[in-house]
Amino acid sequence: MTTRRPPAILRGNIRLTGFQRISHGAFREVVEGLEPFDEFLLDLKVWQLVLPAGAAFTHLTAAALLGWHTPTLPEHLPVFAVVGQGDPRPRRPGLLCSRVLRPAPPRLVHGLPVEPVDQILLRLARDLGHLDLVVIIDSARRLGHITPAAMARVLNSRRPGVRNLRAAWEASTAKSQSAGETVLRLFDECMEVPVEPQALLHDEAGNVVGQADLLVVGTKQLHEYDGAVHRRKDQHRVDLRRERGLARAGYQRRGFTLDDLLNHPAVTMHEVDRDLERGHVMARLRAWRALVDNSLYSEPGRRRLVQRWNRQMGVTDWSRTA
Structure with missing residues (x-):
């Protein structure tokens, strides 16, 4: 049984094929089939050289x-x-x-x-x-x-x-199990909807019938984040069986995607307000949009941070001066 040697990490002026430049004078060997996270670890080991x-x-x-x-x-x-x-x-x-x-x-x-x-x-x-x-x-x-x-x-x-x-x-x-679930919880907070994260759900006999991402306090309404995993056929079948079981216990499930929360928040707010039988308050929507605009979930937010980091590194973006 042969032991695979670790990829080579070199410092200097390397002119050999099969090596990738990570920074000036710092190189690593190119390894085919390496997982992205393993490549990330290898790159950081190269950065340790400088x-x-x-x-x-x-x-x-x-x-x-x-x-x-x-x-x-x-x-x-x-x-x-x-x-x-x-x-x-x-x-x-x-x-x-x-x-x-x-x-x-x-x-x-x-x-x-x-x-x-x-x-x-x-x-x-x-x-x-x-x-x-x-x-x-x-x-x-x-x-x-x-x-x-x-x-x-x-x-x-x-x-x-x-x-x-x-x-x-x-x-x-x-209690939050995913980034999307956290985003949904903060959306509910901006909408002034009190929720309980990872709430246990019971039927009329007191039996546990499931667990929800977010239970709207004082109701049987559930808010859940539907990420990419829920689009798989096998997971979709499981989700449908679970939803039928929750419906039998009197629960009403609402699934939301990141697109709903980031790109169509007004529509999502209207759906939530209709479920709660209350009027729309546009100040809630403005608060949510301000939160998103000041985050990495928005293109302007990402651009602002990248520009700040470039300034700190001494990198000048000349494209805006043309």
């Missing part, structure tokens, strides 16, 4: 390593890292490096150094909108990566980003 020894990954790079749910991300993300006060800080296209006065000991994730979770979330809070932050914090809480005690230490400080982080933490829950 980072000082005590550096750690943070921000959205660390979120990906930790397996957190994230909002819709721009196509080309920089790599985010932190270095100590006395360490050199590399400035390269594709790399955003921050200094920390007293760096906390990093933890190893997939063999790569990652900043402590509370610090990762604080850095994210300086860049991302409320909707994006809640999606990420929900995932971190569900995976058990952050505790209220650890978060309290950060929230009691006066560091930049604390105000945004506190608002997102207070709006988060450990």
